[in-house]
Amino acid sequence: MRELSAQKITEAVKKLCIEANCHLPQDVKNCIETCRAQETWPQAQEILDRIKENYEIADAQDAPICQDTGMACVFVKVGQEVHIVGDLTEAIHEGVRQGYSEGFLRKSVVRDPLDRVNTKDNTPAMIYYDIVPGDKVEITVAPKGFGSENMSQIKMLKPSDGLQGVKDFILKVVEDAGPNPCPPIVVGVGIGGTVDKAALMAKQALLRPADSESPIPFYADLEKEMLEKINSLGIGPQGFGGKTTALAVNIEVCPTHIAGLPIAVNINCHVTRHQKEVL
Amino acid sequence: MPISIKAPMTREEAKKLRAGDSCLISGVIYTARDAAHKRLCELAEQGKELPLDVKDAVIYFVGPTPAKPGQAIGSAGPTTSYRMDAYSPTMIRLGQTGMIGKGKRNDEVIAAMKEHGAVYFGAIGGCGALLSKCIKNSEIVAYEDLGAEAIRRLEVEDFPVIVIIDAEGNNLYETGREAYLNTQK
Numbered sequence: 313m314r315e316l317s318a319q320k321i322t323e324a325v326k327k328l329c330i331e332a333n334c335h336l337p338q339d340v341k342n343c344i345e346t347c348r349a350q351e352t353w354p355q356a357q358e359i360l361d362r363i364k365e366n367y368e369i370a371d372a373q374d375a376p377i378c379q380d381t382g383m384a385c386v387f388v389k390v391g392q393e394v395h396i397v398g399d400l401t402e403a404i405h406e407g408v409r410q411g412y413s414e415g416f417l418r419k420s421v422v423r424d425p426l427d428r429v430n431t432k433d434n435t436p437a438m439i440y441y442d443i444v445p446g447d448k449v450e451i452t453v454a455p456k457g458f459g460s461e462n463m464s465q466i467k468m469l470k471p472s473d474g475l476q477g478v479k480d481f482i483l484k485v486v487e488d489a490g491p492n493p494c495p496p497i498v499v500g501v502g503i504g505g506t507v508d509k510a511a512l513m514a515k516q517a518l519l520r521p522a523d524s525e526s527p528i529p530f531y532a533d534l535e536k537e538m539l540e541k542i543n544s545l546g547i548g549p550q551g552f553g554g555k556t557t558a559l560a561v562n563i564e565v566c567p568t569h570i571a572g573l574p575i576a577v578n579i580n581c582h583v584t585r586h587q588k589e590v591l
Numbered sequence: 592m593p594i595s596i597k598a599p600m601t602r603e604e605a606k607k608l609r610a611g612d613s614c615l616i617s618g619v620i621y622t623a624r625d626a627a628h629k630r631l632c633e634l635a636e637q638g639k640e641l642p643l644d645v646k647d648a649v650i651y652f653v654g655p656t657p658a659k660p661g662q663a664i665g666s667a668g669p670t671t672s673y674r675m676d677a678y679s680p681t682m683i684r685l686g687q688t689g690m691i692g693k694g695k696r697n698d699e700v701i702a703a704m705k706e707h708g709a710v711y712f713g714a715i716g717g718c719g720a721l722l723s724k725c726i727k728n729s730e731i732v733a734y735e736d737l738g739a740e741a742i743r744r745l746e747v748e749d750f751p752v753i754v755i756i757d758a759e760g761n762n763l764y765e766t767g768r769e770a771y772l773n774t775q776k
């Protein structure tokens with residue numbers, strides 16, 4: 313069985329935290345450029361230009377793209393043929409600790425939701441494991457800012473609400489969010505499963521490249537339709553009006569119960585961050 | 592052409608600005624987020640002196656990343672303003688004339704802005720690397736224990752903002768969207 317030291321995991325997580333926060337992924341950059349080319353409203357064009365200028369400065373200077381360097385969401389696919397030597401979970405937290413301190417990133421985590429004392433090292437990370445075939449470990453770090461996280465919503469629709477209910481709910485969440493989550497936004501949607509599974513799928517939808525489409529043709533069409541609908545709301549970049557309210561809509565689906573139609577919408581901002589490494 | 596503004600800013604100057612105006616702020620502004628606002632308002636309630644001069648103050652809702660060696664400040668873009676809605680009316684009553692943030696405000700804040708003469712500016716959310724270039728100096732003046740949420744005194748030069756809500760209550764989130772949608776009819 314292949315062995316992998318926990319130390320290697322820590323090093324990878326540390327590097328990914330810094331990279332993700334300072335370098336916007338190419339897929340998100342592509343969407344911003346495409347939207348800029350299609351934007352007709354002068355103020356919106358101006359804002360999209362500033363957004364581009366900002367991520368170029370961040371790239372050139374290894375500076376955080378945004379000051380909210382987020383909660384570190386870490387998705388790990390562990391091959392069942394690999395043996396991790398050491399404490400895997402603690403190795404991930406340690407990677408976050410080192411990445412956020414050595415990378416001059418903001419520490420934005422409180423130890424308890426009510427007593428609100430800052431942990432001062434951005435731990436704990438939010439970790440999700442998947443056991444997969446093979447002998448590799450794939451780690452994705454997705455720092456999540458809370459300006460957009462706070463605008464996310466979940467709802468247990470009735471099966472009779474159907475496709476129309478799904479469309480209405482996505483639009484309602486975007487409308488409720490308005491200018492708050494730093495539009496243009498990326499909209500992650502999870503449909504089906506249980507209440508927790510829907511929320512997790514909505515977050516995982518944000519890991520998919522923003523310029524990709526669902527492999528399921530029906531949902532690829534729904535993504536396109538919803539992007540068009542959202543971009544005719546007129547909210548625009550920063551909420552000052554314009555076409556570019558969203559850069560992408562990504563939908564993940566899963567089987568569900570005969571009595572339910574869970575849906576979660578996880579809003580992300582134009583600073584949609586995700587970096588991956590395979591060990 | 593953007594309007595040049597000096598901070599601190601008087602009530603008279605604040606009242607001249609209109610929703611949609613692009614402005615460049617130069618001078619001294621202060622940072623504060625919810626945790627700092629909470630403490631300031633508690634002090635005010637007890638009739639105690641505040642650790643900053645609120646009269647004519649422009650307050651930027653921001654928690655920057657730590658400065659790297661040689662930098663005045665790390666990335667420093669706006670945070671969502673509605674979390675300050677519980678505190679801003681008190682601050683405006685005490686003399687604050689400008690707020691810099693992003694996102695919607697509630698009716699109480701807008702009423703206080705109209706009554707006393709204050710404006711709500713927006714800086715571009717998610718552009719912290721770019722905006723920090725306009726911050727020339729930063730020093731903590733209170734609540735160092737709050738880390739990123741401490742109150743800082745910033746010297747800014749041509750810091751770019753847009754008036755979102757003016758002292759008459761005009762709101763760019765409504766007017767901008769409406770104007771754009773009218774072009775789509």
Ligand code: SF4
Nearest residue numbers: 378457459494581717
């Ligand atoms: S919502 Fe996104 S872009 Fe806006 S402040 Fe938060 S992390 Fe930054």
